[in-house]
Amino acid sequence: MSISEVKYVEKLRNSGLRPTKQRIKICEVLFNREKTFHFSISDLTKILQNQHNLKISLATVYNTIHAFQKKGYLKEINIGNDMSYFDTNTSSHHHFYDQQTKELIDINSQEVEIKKSPTPPSGKKVDDIEVTFRISKKN
Amino acid sequence: MSISEVKYVEKLRNSGLRPTKQRIKICEVLFNREKTFHFSISDLTKILQNQHNLKISLATVYNTIHAFQKKGYLKEINIGNDMSYFDTNTSSHHHFYDQQTKELIDINSQEVEIKKSPTPPSGKKVDDIEVTFRISKKN
């Protein structure tokens, strides 16, 4: 077992998730990266099956990604409403989104500063602030 | 024909859309309001069929809402990714969103001020900025 596999076995166990072959490989694909990573379930499934020769069903990818999201290892991005996207960058951060090309670009949290915020409805607290900059080709 | 119907017949004609019974009624349901209105296609369809006894198919609601969106009478809201929501407030504005209750609350544009914005990728311009404040019940 590789050093990275050992790491993820531990991570999974600590989360109360059994370290199965499928989950370990998903961890490697998602988290063994320099940069953060955005993906759709179908993209990820193709990567696992084609680039890593893993036998995995679509349902397992859904199950695992939702489990990781619940544990806070992934953040769901709500942009466009055709399908779900997830991001390995779970910290509060923002996006450029080009609706024409469907391109999504991360923006560091410190690149955006909000001077004035509204007071939340009574009994409610703000958990996260997400800013989307919709962009398009300059004429 | 009521005064409000006449108004919408004109509005539709001016948009190059024929004023059909279905489109006029959709206009009345959406735009005869004090406050702005958020809705999903299925919500709107139920309102039209049950509260207004209009014989209308789901496909027509989709067609009409998309036509209105294209004309700039409605704005699509990208929150959650289960289904599309639309807003009669088409000006640039922001939202509180409670993921638990799925409640969506408009925030006036002037309630939010952004001090620092990132520079868009080269060749691209920013069309719109949308801020979502995710909220939840205070403990």
Place this chain on the structure above:
DNA sequence: ACTATAGTTTAGAATTATTATAAAGTATGT
């Protein structure tokens, strides 16, 4: 190691939102 058990994976079916199709219906200019 062996077993029982609870947690996982899987293929396929079911569900849900949305879009496409093509036939019947309707608004509009002449």
Place this chain on the structure above:
DNA sequence: ACATACTTTATAATAATTCTAAACTATAGT
């Protein structure tokens, strides 16, 4: 009133996601 182009409609098709129940597997206890 007529022709035509635009609309509506029921239904089928598509696509993302969730459900189901059976087969599989990690793990704790022996």
